[in-house]
Amino acid sequence: MVRLVLIFLIITLPSCTFQKPSSLTVTCIDVGQGDSLLISFPNGKHWLVDAGGVPAGDTESGVDPGHRNVLSVLRAKAIQSLDVVVMTHPDEDHVQGMLAVARHVPVSQVYWNGFEGSRTEKKVRKEFTQRGTRMNVVKAGDVTRVGDVGVSVLSPPAEPILGTRSPENENSVIMLIRYGTKSILLTGDVEEAGERKLLATFGLEIRNVSLLKVAHHGSDSSSMSDFVRRTRPGIAFVSCGKRNRYGHPSGDVIKRLERVGADVYRTDQCGMLEWMTDGRSEAVATMLPCNKNALREAQGVTN
Amino acid sequence: MRPIFAVTLAMITASFAVATQSTRIIASLIMMVGVLIIVSVPPARRYRRIASGVSAIVGCILVCFHPLTNSKESAVLPRTVIGDVCSPIRKGDTSNRFTVCSPAGKFVVRTRTDLNLNYLDRVHVTSDFTVPEPPRNIGEFDYQAWCKFHHIRGVSSANADVLAVNIGQNPIGSFVSNVRLWIDLQCKAGLPVDTAPLASGILLSITDDLPFELQEAFGRTGTVHVLSTSGMHISVLVASIGTILIWSGRTTTAATGLGLSLLVGYASGGGPAPLRAVTSLFVRLIARYLVRSPEPWHLLCCCACVAILRDPFVVMDAGAQLSFLAVSGLIVAAPIADVISQRIRQATSLFSKVTLTLLQGCTVSFFVTLITAPAVAFHMHHVSLISPIANLPVGFLSEWALLIGAMALVFGWIPGIGTLMFTLLHGVLRSLIYIANLLADVPYADVATGIADPYLVIIASVGLIGLCFVIGRKVIQGASVSEPQYFVPWSPTKPLL
Ligand SMILES: [Zn+2]
Numbered sequence: 101m102v103r104l105v106l107i108f109l110i111i112t113l114p115s116c117t118f119q120k121p122s123s124l125t126v127t128c129i130d131v132g133q134g135d136s137l138l139i140s141f142p143n144g145k146h147w148l149v150d151a152g153g154v155p156a157g158d159t160e161s162g163v164d165p166g167h168r169n170v171l172s173v174l175r176a177k178a179i180q181s182l183d184v185v186v187m188t189h190p191d192e193d194h195v196q197g198m199l200a201v202a203r204h205v206p207v208s209q210v211y212w213n214g215f216e217g218s219r220t221e222k223k224v225r226k227e228f229t230q231r232g233t234r235m236n237v238v239k240a241g242d243v244t245r246v247g248d249v250g251v252s253v254l255s256p257p258a259e260p261i262l263g264t265r266s267p268e269n270e271n272s273v274i275m276l277i278r279y280g281t282k283s284i285l286l287t288g289d290v291e292e293a294g295e296r297k298l299l300a301t302f303g304l305e306i307r308n309v310s311l312l313k314v315a316h317h318g319s320d321s322s323s324m325s326d327f328v329r330r331t332r333p334g335i336a337f338v339s340c341g342k343r344n345r346y347g348h349p350s351g352d353v354i355k356r357l358e359r360v361g362a363d364v365y366r367t368d369q370c371g372m373l374e375w376m377t378d379g380r381s382e383a384v385a386t387m388l389p390c391n392k393n394a395l396r397e398a399q400g401v402t403n
Numbered sequence: 404m405r406p407i408f409a410v411t412l413a414m415i416t417a418s419f420a421v422a423t424q425s426t427r428i429i430a431s432l433i434m435m436v437g438v439l440i441i442v443s444v445p446p447a448r449r450y451r452r453i454a455s456g457v458s459a460i461v462g463c464i465l466v467c468f469h470p471l472t473n474s475k476e477s478a479v480l481p482r483t484v485i486g487d488v489c490s491p492i493r494k495g496d497t498s499n500r501f502t503v504c505s506p507a508g509k510f511v512v513r514t515r516t517d518l519n520l521n522y523l524d525r526v527h528v529t530s531d532f533t534v535p536e537p538p539r540n541i542g543e544f545d546y547q548a549w550c551k552f553h554h555i556r557g558v559s560s561a562n563a564d565v566l567a568v569n570i571g572q573n574p575i576g577s578f579v580s581n582v583r584l585w586i587d588l589q590c591k592a593g594l595p596v597d598t599a600p601l602a603s604g605i606l607l608s609i610t611d612d613l614p615f616e617l618q619e620a621f622g623r624t625g626t627v628h629v630l631s632t633s634g635m636h637i638s639v640l641v642a643s644i645g646t647i648l649i650w651s652g653r654t655t656t657a658a659t660g661l662g663l664s665l666l667v668g669y670a671s672g673g674g675p676a677p678l679r680a681v682t683s684l685f686v687r688l689i690a691r692y693l694v695r696s697p698e699p700w701h702l703l704c705c706c707a708c709v710a711i712l713r714d715p716f717v718v719m720d721a722g723a724q725l726s727f728l729a730v731s732g733l734i735v736a737a738p739i740a741d742v743i744s745q746r747i748r749q750a751t752s753l754f755s756k757v758t759l760t761l762l763q764g765c766t767v768s769f770f771v772t773l774i775t776a777p778a779v780a781f782h783m784h785h786v787s788l789i790s791p792i793a794n795l796p797v798g799f800l801s802e803w804a805l806l807i808g809a810m811a812l813v814f815g816w817i818p819g820i821g822t823l824m825f826t827l828l829h830g831v832l833r834s835l836i837y838i839a840n841l842l843a844d845v846p847y848a849d850v851a852t853g854i855a856d857p858y859l860v861i862i863a864s865v866g867l868i869g870l871c872f873v874i875g876r877k878v879i880q881g882a883s884v885s886e887p888q889y890f891v892p893w894s895p896t897k898p899l900l
Pocket of ligand 1: 134
């Protein structure tokens with residue numbers, strides 16, 4: 101008996117290494133035509149920005165991306181609960197997957213832009229409220245710190261942008277995350293008017309970002325030249341579905357990004373994308389072998 | 404070492420080696436053999452060593468020369484395949500899916516059209532087969548690896564043109580298919596839409612129409628096993644037959660029970676879990692004729708050998724692994740359950756009887772959860788914490804659902820009785836759905852485990868079985884187990900078995 105326990109312990113113990121995150125990781129989950137970003141902070145907190153969904157009007161059948169993609173990633177990363185969930189705006193392709201997240205993962209609080217939208221979005225908020233999750237409406241200028249990482253909200257503006265083609269998109273929650281010398285800009289589905297407003301109010305803050313989540317799945321209604329030139333991203337992530345019917349991302353947008361020297365990674369080509377930084381250096385890994393860093397295992401990232 | 408252990412281990416090792424071609428897993432399996440020897444085997448006598456050696460060699464040869472192991476592997480995928488339908492026809496939202504076993508390997512065919520095909524029919528399929536794509540996010544089901552480990556060489560895309568021609572009907576196969584179809588239709592006719600899919604799921608593991616949310620709820624509570632045909636189904640069936648044929652001889656009862664179990668096993672898809680349950684019943688019946696009681700580990704080894712003989716790649720199947728690990732859990736928990744059984748018999752007050760019975764159910768459920776945990780973590784990346792408690796009400800209700808369902812199917816034609824049975828079944832299934840959803844909603848009902856290392860999973864599973872076995876043996880000597888007996892308190896089959 102004693103011998104057996106000893107053998108068991110000797111064999112298993114060395115393999116039981118507990119990983120402690122010391123870097124800031126942004127994971128762009130491949131949810132098809134939609135957005136979902138998981139941010140893992142160096143102090144072990146996890147934020148989820150959007151959770152994907154099937155765009156309204158699409159007849160694509162099957163399991164919703166919240167279950168199929170987001171929960172799979174959370175489980176594979178052994179994430180038991182989320183500290184913050186951000187709903188950038190109420191479109192289906194960003195919030196539908198939240199239903200599964202709300203049902204299966206304890207969430208401390210939700211940040212949203214206060215714009216009521218689709219039936220799905222109302223269902224999601226109801227689900228969160230029923231489970232006692234705090235719902236916070238955020239506005240431009242809100243600032244918070246997560247350990248050594250600073251998070252500032254740059255949008256929606258105090259005076260919402262109205263009278264455009266899509267006010268929900270224009271008033272998306274936009275966040276700037278800073279860690280050491282690195283910065284990340286998450287743009288939701290913001291379009292031209294929102295970008296202009298951003299350049300006017302936060303023009304200095306958004307200069308030369310390390311990572312840009314390209315707005316609106318790379319649509320040419322966003323990422324206008326001025327905005328791209330000002331942000332001058334080192335790396336750009338585009339989250340869009342394989343052979344989607346909207347033609348995302350637009351070739352013009354990709355050209356604009358590459359012209360300012362950005363390395364563009366697309367979920368439709370590379371699957372899940374992961375960007376990591378320790379505040380000084382950075383690394384990108386992709387799930388599928390794709391154009392640049394052909395790393396099959398998104399987990400085996402080293403700086 | 405006993406020959407049955409030797410042959411089983413040899414076959415498992417060889418199958419793993421064939422399926423994975425991975426030296427690391429082979430190494431860990433050799434270690435597993437070592438651990439098992441240390442744990443379970445008294446000093447071997449000389450003739451046993453020879454017998455074990457011979458058995459092991461025979462086992463290896465059986466796996467290595469198995470027709471499926473040796474199906475022709477050419478670099479290019481064929482465009483036409485002639486083979487047998489070797490899975491039930493599964494109906495999805497947009498397409499039907501089935502597997503064809505052919506001399507060129509196994510192929511998954513998906514068609515949008517409804518084909519007049521049955522299980523075991525010989526078909527001629529023309530399609531552009533492809534290898535499935537790898538997963539796009541970490542933690543997602545890796546269909547590519549799954550196909551590789553199951554020796555499925557190609558998959559036809561549902562959008563591509565598929566021409567499947569039935570070139571030979573198999574009377575047994577079509578009978579089995581028709582039974583499956585008939586039961587599914589009876590459930591749909593007799594029950595409302597919210598419970599009919601669950602009835603098909605529990606009675607025959609037909610989960611095609613089961614809402615994803617409900618499957619997820621069963622997954623979160625660690626009770627998804629009620630949706631796959633297993634020892635529980637076979638016990639309920641045999642117990643019912645025993646009651647119906649109470650006046651006839653033992654031979655008639657045994658033969659009927661076995662025949663019907665085989666039918667149920669194959670109608671539910673002929674997967675590894677039903678096959679294990681039927682083999683186990685078969686061996687137990689033979690043992691009863693020889694007036695011997697089979698040792699549970701030997702029984703399990705026999706079932707493993709039969710499953711591997713049918714398909715050497717079954718060792719890589721999550722369902723098969725969990726099914727065998729769960730029974731191992733039941734076996735190691737049996738001595739402790741026996742002790743609690745004695746206490747229950749000695750108990751005088753109703754309160755202590757009830758408490759002890761619940762404790763017994765929880766203990767057994769805990770052991771099964773513990774021993775399957777590493778494998779569950781490996782395949783699903785999350786483990787249910789609520790499973791030991793959830794299994795009591797869910798197991799209890801699903802056994803009653805099975806019994807009432809079987810009776811509803813048999814007596815459904817009698818006006819009045821059929822309606823009554825189906826109403827009763829609906830009530831039981833409603834409560835089952837309610838309880839599964841309720842327990843799944845408990846915060847931290849399951850915990851995410853991350854991606855587990857296969858090497859560690861094998862070592863942990865075997866180590867846990869070994870530890871529990873030793874602990875169990877310390878508690879009581881010479882324990883025996885019949886599968887669901889300790890699993891469900893107040894099980895309808897308990898007094899019958
Ligand atoms: Zn969008």
